[in-house]
Every structure is written in C-alpha cells, then in structure tokens.
Amino acid sequence: MSSFKYNTAIIGDLHLSDAEPVHPKKPYWKNFKQARHFIDDSFAKFLKHLEEQSELPVELILNGDIFDYDSVMSLPEGDMYEELTHMEKKIGVDAHEDKSLFKTKVILDQHYIFVQALRDFISNGNKVVFIIGNHDIELYWPSTQSEIRKRLLDSGQNSENLVFCEWYYLSEKDTLIEHGHQYDPYCLCLDPVNPLIRKKKEYKIRLPFGNLANRFIMNRFGLKNPHHDESFVKTGIEFVKFFLKYEIKIQPFLVFDWLFGALRTLRRSLEEGFTPASKDPLTHQKKIEEIAEKANSKPAAAISLLELHAHPAVHNPFKIIRELWLDRFFFMVMLMWMSWQIFTTHSLFASVSLWWFTVPLFLSLIILGYYAQGIKSEVHQNLNAGQQKVPIAAKLVNVNRVVHGHTHIPIDKTIEGVHFLNPGSWSPYFDDIKCTQNRQSKRYIWIEDEGGKRNAQIEMWEKA
Numbered sequence: 001m002s003s004f005k006y007n008t009a010i011i012g013d014l015h016l017s018d019a020e021p022v023h024p025k026k027p028y029w030k031n032f033k034q035a036r037h038f039i040d041d042s043f044a045k046f047l048k049h050l051e052e053q054s055e056l057p058v059e060l061i062l063n064g065d066i067f068d069y070d071s072v073m074s075l076p077e078g079d080m081y082e083e084l085t086h087m088e089k090k091i092g093v094d095a096h097e098d099k100s101l102f103k104t105k106v107i108l109d110q111h112y113i114f115v116q117a118l119r120d121f122i123s124n125g126n127k128v129v130f131i132i133g134n135h136d137i138e139l140y141w142p143s144t145q146s147e148i149r150k151r152l153l154d155s156g157q158n159s160e161n162l163v164f165c166e167w168y169y170l171s172e173k174d175t176l177i178e179h180g181h182q183y184d185p186y187c188l189c190l191d192p193v194n195p196l197i198r199k200k201k202e203y204k205i206r207l208p209f210g211n212l213a214n215r216f217i218m219n220r221f222g223l224k225n226p227h228h229d230e231s232f233v234k235t236g237i238e239f240v241k242f243f244l245k246y247e248i249k250i251q252p253f254l255v256f257d258w259l260f261g262a263l264r265t266l267r268r269s270l271e272e273g274f275t276p277a278s279k280d281p282l283t284h285q286k287k288i289e290e291i292a293e294k295a296n297s298k299p300a301a302a303i304s305l306l307e308l309h310a311h312p313a314v315h316n317p318f319k320i321i322r323e324l325w326l327d328r329f330f331f332m333v334m335l336m337w338m339s340w341q342i343f344t345t346h347s348l349f350a351s352v353s354l355w356w357f358t359v360p361l362f363l364s365l366i367i368l369g370y371y372a373q374g375i376k377s378e379v380h381q382n383l384n385a386g387q388q389k390v391p392i393a394a395k396l397v398n399v400n401r402v403v404h405g406h407t408h409i410p411i412d413k414t415i416e417g418v419h420f421l422n423p424g425s426w427s428p429y430f431d432d433i434k435c436t437q438n439r440q441s442k443r444y445i446w447i448e449d450e451g452g453k454r455n456a457q458i459e460m461w462e463k464a
Helices: 040-053 086-091 097-110 112-123 142-152 209-216 236-250 254-273 281-294 299-307 317-323 326-347 354-373 378-383 385-397
Strands: 007-011 058-063 127-131 162-165 168-171 175-178 196-199 202-205 401-403 411-415 418-422 441-450 453-463
Touching (some): 040 058, 040 112, 040 453, 058 168, 097 112, 112 127, 112 142, 162 168, 162 281, 175 385, 209 254, 254 326, 281 299, 299 385, 317 326, 385 418
Parallel strands (some): 401 418
Antiparallel strands (some): 007 441, 168 175, 196 202, 411 418
C-alpha cells in the first residue's frame, strides 16, 4: 500500500478567456482567441485519462495563468457598463472586485466543458489546486474564488479538495510548485500577501507591468498573440516587415495605438507601482500563516520564499521606458528637433532648400539605428531568472524537486542536484497568422509513486 495520498499532475498557462468573435472586415483579427481553438474538450479527456492511469487519487495542480483576465474583452451591461471609463470600454474592465467577478463569470460560462470536467474530477475524490499566476492575479479576490467554488463543488462538499494558493504549493513534501512570475521583475505581484491598493477611494488589485502592457497595448494589437514572445519581441526590421505585409491593411495607424498604449502603460505602472499596499499590521502574520497552511508549508518557509522574489522593474522607470520602446521614440523626436534647429539656424545665414533638413536628420537616424541595435529586450533574459533561485528555494522548503510555469517553455533538467521541470503552455500557438499551422503541444508533469518514492517526468498529452 502506498505511503502517499496522491499522484500529482501539473499543468499551467492555459490562458482561458472569452471567445473573440469573427470580424468580417478585419481578417485574422485575434484568430488565436476564437472559440474553435478552445482546449476544453481536450482538457476533459485529459482528466479522464489521469483517473484511468492512476491507482491513487490525483492531485491536479493548475499552476498559474489558468484564466487570462487581461484578455477578457466582454463588457458588462446596465449600471456597471455606465460606470466604465472610456478606456475600459476599449481594452477591457479593470481589476476592482465587482469587475473581476464579472470576468470570472464570463470565462466560466464560456468554458462550461472545462468547468464540468473539473467538477466531475473533484466529485470522484480527486484534488484541484489553483496557484495564482500573473494573468489570473484577480483570483486574489475572495468573491472570484467563491464563484469558482460554487461552480466546481457539489453543495459545498469536498471543499478541502479545492485549494487556492497565493504563489506556491508543496506537494507530498517532495515538490515545490510555483508559477514563476515572482522571479520576473516585469510580471511579479509586488506584494502577494497584500495585493490590494487603494485608488480613488476604491480597492483594486495592483496589476504588474506585464498585465498593463497586455491590456493597454496587446489588446489593441489584434494580429499579435500576447502569450508567445515571437509575436511582439521582434527587431525593428521584423516589426516593419510584419506591418507592411499584414497590419497596414487592417491597422494602418498602429504606431499611434502603440504610442498611446505605451504612454498609458508607463503612467499606470509607475502610479500603481509606487502606491503603498493596503495592509493591516495586525492581520499580516495571520495572512502569512493562512498562506503557508494552504501551501502545505510552515510560515517561515513562506517568509523565506518571499525574500527570493525579484526586484520589481517598475521601481526603475528607465527599464519600463526601454522595454516599451519609448526611449527610442523620445530619442528620435529629440534628433528630429536637433536636425530642424541645425537647418533653421543655417537658413538664417544662407538661403537653403528644405531638402537640406534631411541631411542632419539622416545622419542622426544612423546614430539612432546603432543605439536601437545595441539594446536587447530583457524579456528573454528574465524568462530563466527563476532557474537561478531553484537550488535555494528547494533548500528553504527541504525538497529535491521544483516546478515552474510562466515561460511557456518545457524544461526537464537538474540544477545543482535539484530536479527542475516546466510543462510549458497549453495556450493556442500558431506559426501562421491564419491560425492553420498549430504548434501547440499539451504537456503535463506526472509525479507517481514507484516503490515508495515519487518519480517525475514530462509527458505528452496531445500534440497538434
């Protein structure tokens, strides 16, 4: 008889959102988000497969970004709609509790097959653990968790088999599971113990820079998939080629959408990033204890893991400006102004053609090109930043196995004696803008009792 209570399956980064309608006048607009690409049917079959292959009950870890609140574009009706800002009506509603609850209901309603599959899975005696990631950070609200509980549990039964964890979870005392965004300075929750801030006399979730960029910029870029870096981490030449081939026909004023979106992202990131967390010193320790209890660890472990988290990029404004490409924009404006000053000054002493304005401008643009070419996005550098902390985190909680998500890249390797795994992503991923060449691979981590010891490996559920 096994000494373990569960075998464990881990998946993450499903990015469930609302369905994008077909846009007859905008071909390819958010094709990747249309209902025909929903993974619900595959997920339901996956859960049945887990139950059939396991001799023990299964502990399913949904390791962050299961829901994608940032990509929900559905809008409420009635009084709530009237209270929305002009920008919310264009890019989706903000992260106040009533709005987060609305988005939760939208996702659960549209992914009813996913909901029913989890409901049956829990009813059969299995366990489900939600670990909060960056794109489903709005799961911190009690009402969003209550709504999910209402949908997944039979009249409150098996309530202990549905758990929500703030950023980490310990499975069977041998595996530390984190989404991994807390090691990414652009995507971390600044204070996962106290994620709320008070703004305009209302409480809201403080959104990370990456979430704000997704809302203000990517939600307006319908031909780019925000969940795969190749869509938006490009060189200047690659951006120009893509624009001339596709976007000029559908979104000719894309540069203005980017500029206004980037400026809004910068303003909100700095404004909220420097807003103090809403916390009560009298309940802080109790919150730590509750977080640790849900994660199957001790409060000291939670406090120690907090110390490993990255320093937020929003506390270094130039990092944000550079990642948004605003430094290159400001540099270009400055060079154009300087070129004009040179031209106008020279014209005071001699009559010259306006074409001479282009001479200093051309030379200055060469300087801009060299500057831009030397800047490398830190997005790729930060994808693997969490791996550097793996041995320390494992030591802090006394395990020899660590699992992350977040990067969407499958990994199975050993780091200083610690087995490190990442199952990758289940979110739709296509090589072509028409979404016909599916590169999606649904992998999961399976940890199973084998002779009194649990062994882990990445397995393929379904490949497109």
